[in-house]
Amino acid sequence: MFNETGYTTRQELLGDIQLIIEDALREQMEINPNEYSNYSALLVIPDLFEKTYIYEMHRMLFTDMSFSKVAILQVPNHPPSSTPPAPSLPRSLLNADTLDRKRYALHSEPASQTPVSST
Numbered sequence: 188m189f190n191e192t193g194y195t196t197r198q199e200l201l202g203d204i205q206l207i208i209e210d211a212l213r214e215q216m217e218i219n220p221n222e223y224s225n226y227s228a229l230l231v232i233p234d235l236f237e238k239t240y241i242y243e244m245h246r247m248l249f250t251d252m253s254f255s256k257v258a259i260l261q262v263p264n265h266p267p268s269s270t271p272p273a274p275s276l277p278r279s280l281l282n283a284d285t286l287d288r289k290r291y292a293l294h295s296e297p298a299s300q301t302p303v304s305s306t
Contacts, residue, residue, distance in 0.1 A: 197239075197243065201243050201244070201247055204244075204247070205247055205251060205252065208252070209252070220252070220253075223252050223253045223254050223255075224253045224254070224255050225255065226254055226255065227254060227255055227256035227257070227258070228248045228249075228252075228254040228256070228257045228258070229257075229258050229259075229260060230244055230245065230248060230257060230258070230259045230260070231260045231262060232244075232259060232260070232261050232262070233261070233262060233263075233264045234261055234262065234263050234264055235264060236261075241259065245257055245259060
């Protein structure tokens with residue numbers, strides 16, 4: 188998953204990854220290490236990823252870097268062309284008032300009186 192060439196241990200590799208993350212947070216987002224506890228982290232991983240790396244990355248973010256919460260999101264390794272387009276709502280549903288009326292209509296209809304058969 189990572190290019191481990193030049194590293195004698197996995198801890199050395201993860202130490203460098205932590206330095207890269209800390210530098211990006213400091214330089215790009217102006218977040219200092221003493222502020223990490225005010226933030227949550229989301230670790231996005233591909234569906235084919237070694238469990239030990241996930242554990243170590245989670246430990247690094249939660250324990251070593253002290254983020255208040257850490258979530259892990261596993262995403263499939265599909266090429267962009269095979270990803271189906273996101274569904275879009277009809278313009279009539281984009282109005283909040285219309286959405287509220289439709290939601291109310293769905294919840295205010297009486298339940299069906301048809302008995303359920305057990306076959």
